[in-house]
Amino acid sequence: MTTAHAPVVSIRERYRDAVSDRWPVTVMPQPDELLSSWLHRLAYANGVAPRAFARVLGVNSGMWSAALDLRLPSDVATLLRAHTGIPSDQLSAMTLSSALPKQLLLPLRNSGRRDGSTWLQFCCRCLADDAQPYFRRRWRLASRVSCTKHGCRLRDRCPSCRGHIAVFDQAQLVPQHYCVPCGYDLRRAPIPYLSPATRTLDRCIDNICSLEAIAHSPSGPVLIRRLLRMPSASGYYSTRLLTSLSTAARTHCAERLNLPSEWPVDGAEDGAEDDDEERKARRLLRLIPPPSDRHAWIELLANALGRRRGRPGASEGNEPAIKLPDLLGAYASMSPRPGRRLAQELLGR
Ligand SMILES: [Zn+2]
Ligand SMILES: [Zn+2]
Numbered sequence: 001m002t003t004a005h006a007p008v009v010s011i012r013e014r015y016r017d018a019v020s021d022r023w024p025v026t027v028m029p030q031p032d033e034l035l036s037s038w039l040h041r042l043a044y045a046n047g048v049a050p051r052a053f054a055r056v057l058g059v060n061s062g063m064w065s066a067a068l069d070l071r072l073p074s075d076v077a078t079l080l081r082a083h084t085g086i087p088s089d090q091l092s093a094m095t096l097s098s099a100l101p102k103q104l105l106l107p108l109r110n111s112g113r114r115d116g117s118t119w120l121q122f123c124c125r126c127l128a129d130d131a132q133p134y135f136r137r138r139w140r141l142a143s144r145v146s147c148t149k150h151g152c153r154l155r156d157r158c159p160s161c162r163g164h165i166a167v168f169d170q171a172q173l174v175p176q177h178y179c180v181p182c183g184y185d186l187r188r189a190p191i192p193y194l195s196p197a198t199r200t201l202d203r204c205i206d207n208i209c210s211l212e213a214i215a216h217s218p219s220g221p222v223l224i225r226r227l228l229r230m231p232s233a234s235g236y237y238s239t240r241l242l243t244s245l246s247t248a249a250r251t252h253c254a255e256r257l258n259l260p261s262e263w264p265v266d267g268a269e270d271g272a273e274d275d276d277e278e279r280k281a282r283r284l285l286r287l288i289p290p291p292s293d294r295h296a297w298i299e300l301l302a303n304a305l306g307r308r309r310g311r312p313g314a315s316e317g318n319e320p321a322i323k324l325p326d327l328l329g330a331y332a333s334m335s336p337r338p339g340r341r342l343a344q345e346l347l348g349r
Contacts, residue, residue: 002132004083004276007326011032013061015145017218021082022084022085023042023046023082023083023084023239024046025042026084026085026086027041027042027045027046027084027088027132029086029090029130030091030130030134032136032137032138033134033136033137034069034094034096034134034135034136034137034139034140035065035068035094035095035228036065036066036068036069036090036135036167037096037134037136037167037176038051038052038134039057039068039134040053040065040067040167040168040170040176041132041134041175042084042280042329043056044144044173044174044175044176047173048173049167049171049172049173049174049341050065050170051170052168052171052174054168057076057079058076058079059073059076061121061166062168063108064168065167065168065258066108066119066120066168067108068095069094069095069096069140070095070096070097070108071095071097071104072091072092072095072097073327077091077092078259084092084243094137094213096140100137100141100211101211101214101215101220102226103222103224104141104142104143104227104228104243105140105141105142105243106118106119106121106141106209106211106243107118107119107243110164111244112236114162114246115245115246115247115248115249116244116245117142117156117157117243117244117245118164118165118166118244119140119247120135120139120140120156120164120165121139121140121145121154121156121247122135122139122154122155122156122165123139123147123149123152123154123155124155124188124189124190125149125150125191126149126150126165127149127177127186127187128187128188131176132175133176133177133186133187134176135148135165138206139154141229142212142228142242142243142245142250142340143202143205143206143227143242144202144205144206145194145198145202145247145250145251145254146194146198146199146202146288148203148206151194151199152191152192152194153191153192153193153194153247154247155186155189156193156208156246156247156248157246157272158181158184158186158189159177159184159189159190160182160204161179161181161182162185163181164180164181165178165180165316166180166181167180176276177222183276183304184265192248192251192260194251195255195258197258197325197328198251198254198255198334200328200331201254201257201258201324201328202254204297204301204327204328204331205227205301208291208294208297208298208301208331209223209294209297209298210294212221213294213295213298214298215296217295217298217299218295218299219295219298219302220298222299222302222306223298223301223302226301226302226305226306227242227305228241228242228243229241229242229305230242230250230253230254230257230305231245231249231250231253233253233257233305233306234252234253234254234256234257235256236249236252236253236256237249237253247291254323257305257324258324258325258328276299278324283331284322284326284330287300287322288300288322288327288330290334291331291334297331300322300327301327303322303326304322304323304327304341307326308344314341316346327341332335
């Protein structure tokens with residue numbers, strides 16, 4: 001018997017030396033992805049449930065990933081960079097630390113109230129469109145109630161069990177678009193109704209008053225205060241801030257602010273019952289700045305939001321206040337369709 005065909009066994013370098021420190025699967029961040037969302041996808045792709053992944057990163061349990069969105073410690077950033085190859089600037093771009101007004105972020109605490117805020121919202125159509133469903137940074141803002149891409153209203157609870165998004169607590173190896181307590185596929189959630197006027201208000205705040213613009217505008221702090229007080233301005237919740245309310249309750253406040261019939265006729269229009277549409281449009285044309293003048297738009301929007309139900313206009317300067325529906329109508333008329341149709345509706349009232 002010969003040994004000529006016996007397999008040759010040789011000692012290779014140790015496995016650990018042959019491979020890099022990288023985890024087996026690298027997950028690329030998606031546009032506007034929230035750090036916690038990327039971390040949950042990274043954990044799942046590498047076969048670790050999110051709750052156990054907190055231990056891998058050496059952070060406390062609980063809402064560990066949501067806390068990292070707010071502040072990414074340097075040792076965790078270093079570990080992530082070493083194991084994934086994602087550079088530091090890309091990691092920090094996924095956090096909420098830069099150029100966002102912190103006052104408008106939804107709080108991490110959960111009041112347990114049915115109309116109370118949760119820490120994160122989602123668009124079921126976005127999740128359904130995604131190859132790997134992920135959560136966006138802008139869904140953390142209380143000033144947002146609609147999806148930029150689909151125009152539909154956001155949700156902040158599972159429609160099946162009413163639970164909030166709790167992927168950080170997921171102990172099973174399940175993708176993050178399944179509700180943690182009940183397993184409901186959030187991509188299948190029904191789409192809630194949103195009026196065109198409220199969608200326009202949402203887009204106006206998001207586009208004209210970009211968050212960076214708010215941070216740099218003299219009227220930015222006033223606008224943030226007025227946004228936070230929208231619940232009382234709408235006459236619906238007298239003592240609660242925008243950030244304490246559910247997406248449905250915030251939408252309800254915006255709907256009430258947008259109803260022209262909710263507004264008193266101010267002094268400038270007392271004798272103007274026979275005002276024709278042309279005169280109204282001319283007045284608006286005089287008062288409305290071009291969309292590029294963001295500081296002026298922020299001031300106008302802050303003033304419009306400062307008008308309370310049952311009171312005359314509360315403009316802080318000498319300029320007459322513009323009612324919110326008129327302002328939004330003018331904004332929509334400057335926007336590409338389908339906003340133009342809405343503008344005609346609003347200005348035609
Ligand atoms: Zn969407
Ligand atoms: Zn559920």
